[in-house]
Structure formats: C-alpha cells, structure tokens
Amino acid sequence: MALGYLFGGGVGTEPHGLELYQAYPVMRELYDRIAEWAGLTVGQLLDEELPKPPEERQGVGSVREAALALAVYDILAEHGLRPSVVGGLSLGAMTASALVGALGRRELVEMLAHTRQVPALCADAPEQGMALVFAPAGTESAGLAEGRPGVYLSGDFGPAADGSARILMLSGERAALEALAGELPAGLVNPLPDRTIAVHSPLRAHFRAFMAHYIDAMPFRAPELPLASCLERKTLVTAEDVRDLFHRNATDPISLVDVYTGMRQEGVRLGLVMGGSIPDGILDFPFPVVHVDRPEHIEQVLTTVYELGIDLPDGQDAR
Template identity: 60%
Template sequence: MALGYLLGGGVGTEPHGIELHGAYPVMRRLYERIAGWTGLTVGQILEDDLPEPQEERGSVGSIRETALALAVHDILAEQGVHPSVLGGLSLGAMTSSCLAGALTRQELFGLLRSTRRCPDPDPSEPAHALAIAAVPAGQSVAALIGETEGVHVAGDMGDTADRALRIHLLGGLREPLAALAGSLPEGLVTLLPGRGVAQHTPLRAPFRAFVAPYVDAIDFAAPQRPVLSCLDPGRLASGDEVRDLFRRNPTTPISLPYVYEGMREEGVQLGVVVGPAIPAGLLAIPFPVVHVEQPEHIEKVVSSVFELGIEYPETGVGAC
C-alpha cells in the first residue's frame, strides 16, 4: 500500500495554513528560510494581500502556495509520514519534483521569485480569463467550445463524484470566453472571478519564453521518488523530463486524471491533498483522500496511515 501526495496548482490568492503556522514550529522555521531566499516577509508569504501587478501577484501567490505544500510535507515528516508517490497540477507538479529531489527548495523559490520580472501585458491588449466548463457525461468539451476563436481547453479535472459531469478548465480571451458562457445554458461555462491569466494556453507563450532561461539555469536531477506528470501520462523519470515539464507548463493543458490514474497504478491507497485547487468531495478520485488545511487534518492523516499499514522507504528527500 502506498501514500500519494496530490498537490494543487494555481496562485494562492487567499491565505491558507495560518492555524498550521501557529501550531507547528517546523512550518515557522520553513517560512523564515523562504523569506530569506525570496526577500519577502513571512507575512507576505502567509497572509498579506497580494500585490496588484499581474506577474508580481503571480510570483508571490505561487510562493504562498508552494510554501504551504512544503510545510504540510515537513509537518507530516516530523510525525513519521512520508509520501510514496507525488504529483500535482501545474505548480503542484513543480513542487512535487522538488520534494522528490529533482531540484532544491532554494532553486524552486528562486525560480518563482524571478517570474515577477516578466513584463505585464500591455493594457491595450485584449484581457484574458479562465473559466470552468461542466460538460455533461457523453459530451465533449471540444463540441461545447465549437469554433470559438480565442478560447482554449486549459485542463481536464476529470469526472465529478456522481459521474454526471466532466470538469474542464478553459482559458483564453475574456470577451469571447464570456460570450461563450452567455450563449450556453447556465452552469455549463462559468468564468472564474479574479483570474486574468490564461494559464496553460498559447496565450502564455510570452511568459514561457521569459522564464525559459531561468529554468535552463537549474541543474535538474532524476526524482528520487515517483513523480507523476500532469502534462503527459506517466512518471517523470529523469532530470531532462522534469526540465521539460517546467518549460512546457505555462502553455500546455494540464490533466488531473493523468496524476490520479498514475497514482492508482502505483498502488496508492490514500492521498494527501494540499491546496484549494482540488475541491473536497467534487471529483471521482479513485482512492480516499484527506485534504489538509488545519492542524486536525494532520492528525487524521497520521492515524489513517497507521491504520492502513502504509509503508514507504525513508530517503530523506524533500528536507530543507
């Protein structure tokens, strides 16, 4: 039996983990180190309002999300709990690679902080947006979008728990995306408020080009534990494959089923979910999961691991 860590993606716009930070010294020590690596304050990482400029906001928000995932890992490690398999969506895939030893924590946070230097879009250019598409079973998201120019499929989140819907992430230009949502029955396509970056679509090509030299400067290693890709089916087996994921992530659609089906094939019997990008109880994940946001959730993970008799090699990867 194996334990999987399933990390969410996206920008951490809302504060999470404040109670965990107060309860666990290991998390407080980690946040002090991250502050030293990034030049941010602990308050900026944990709970302060995010800055307004788009790429600065994305940089701080991604650091916030990554810090929480590493903190949960470290808190559980103190309790003797370690992941057998790791994977995640977008930023969560990059964080999983770090926890598996493919790059250091300082390298990951240095990369995330460097993205603030990417020029923001020209205000005269068309605005971008993200939306959720809830596609009825038996229908395709491609048919839903049709020939709508400027709208792209940015991700596949899988089936809902009742198998009635397939959830997809759409990204593109705000105007045609809003027009598409307005032309369909209510609830089929819903724009996400405050999401003005069309992640995982061709519209992020300028960001991908900007960040490429920073990615190429990192000496990636082969993961020391299994890491599932969210861009393609299967494991990331080498440093070059991890680098490829980092390079392609801004413009390539993501797939949660790639991650959880890969974990199922690796024998995962319990998943630890970190980050709000994977809502509790909504999706048909093929093994039980525990969402960790509060101190009592840590206790639930620890008790569940020992009740199930999950065993895993203790390699020491993922430490500060």
C-alpha cells in the same frame, strides 16, 4: 499499499495555513527561510493582500501556495510519514519536483519569485480570463474550444464527486469566453471574474519565452521517487523530463486525471492532498484522499494511514 502525495495547482485568493503556522515550529522556521529566498515577508506568505499587477500577483501567490505545500510535507515528516509516489498539478508539479530530489527548495522558490519580473502585455492586448466548465457526465473533453478563436481547453479535473459532471477549465480572451458562456445553457461555462491570466494556453507564450533561459540554467536532477506528470500520462524519471515540464507548464493544458491515474498505476491506495489548492469533496479520485491544510487534519492522516495499513518507505525523505 502505497502512500501518495498530491500537490494541487493554481493561486488562490484566500490564505490557508494560518493555524498550521501557529501550531508547528517547523513551519515557522521554513517560512523564515522561504521569505528570505523570495525577497518577501512572512506576512506576504501567510495572509497579507496579494499585489495588484497580474504577473506580480501570480508570482507572489505561487510562492505562497508552494510554501504551504512544503510546510505540510515537513509537518507530516515530523510524524514519520513520507510518500512512495508523488504527483502535482501545474504549480504543484513544480513543488513536488523539489520534494523528490529533482531540484532544491531554494531553487524552486527563487524561480517562482523570478516570475514576478515577467513583463506585462501591451496595453491594447485583449483582456484574458478563465472559465470553469461543468460538462455532462461522460464528457471526455470540452469540445467547446474547437473552432472558437481565443478559447482554449486548458485543464481537465475529471469527474465531480457526485458523478453529475466532468469539471474542465477554459482559458483565453475574456470576451470570447463570455460570448461562449452566453450562447450555451446557463451554468455550463462559468467565467471567473477575478482571473486575468489565461493559464495553460498559447496566450502565455510570452511568459514561457521570458522564463526559458532561467529554466535552462536550473540544475535539475533525476527524481528519486516516481513523479506523475500533469501534462501527459507519464512518470517523470530523468532530469530532462522535469526541465521539460517546467518549460511547458505555462502554455500546455494540464490534467488532474493524468496525475491521479499515474499515481494509481504506481500503487497508490491513499492520497494526501497537500495544502488548500484542491477543494475538499468536489472531485472524484480513484483512491481515498485526505486533504491536509489544518492541524486537525494531521491526526486524521495518521489514523487513516494506520486503518488502511499503508506501506511507508524506509530510509530518509527525499528533501
């Protein structure tokens, strides 16, 4: 039975990892390096207020989330744990790529830091937003974006843990999202008031175009472990597979279902959710999961690995 590491996506507004930073020297050393690579301070990586301009906020927040995921990986490695399979969602897919030999950590961090330079949209561009959808159980896709100008299905997180709904994400023009929410039963479509970037939609074409030359120049390599894609049900096996993911991530819809299904097909029977980007207890997974973003979670992981008899790979980790 294989151990899988799952890296979530998105940029949260609440800081995570302060207790881990205080408890583990390996994390403090890593944060010193990441801060230097990104041109940030350690405080910005930990708990300082994110910048206000949307692209700069997204860029700094992305470095912060990736840093925590990398740190959790290193802490677990100190305890003798390494994955046999990895998967990631959006930012998590890019972070996971740096842990399976597809690119270096510094290359990842410098790329994320570079996204702060994406030009802002013109002042008269429609305001963007995001919404979460709690669709009735059994729904395969939102169906809500069809025929709705300015609304795009941008994510599928799969069934809720209690089986009551399928959780989906819409991105697009804020006015169109709010209009849709107002036409449907209360609680079905829920615009997110603090999200001002229409992630994983065609409205991010300018971001993709700006980053294209940078990504083309990055020295990708073939992953050294199975890497489950979040853009389709596929295992990434070549350097160009990974480069393609980096190019498409901004504009293409993502699917956590594709990630964990791919991991399950690779033999994963226990998943460790790295960092705080996927809330605990909200989603249904096809294998047991342990969320890792606090010191007490480390002992929980070790106990669970032992109790389930999880196989660990031999040799050195793929950093």
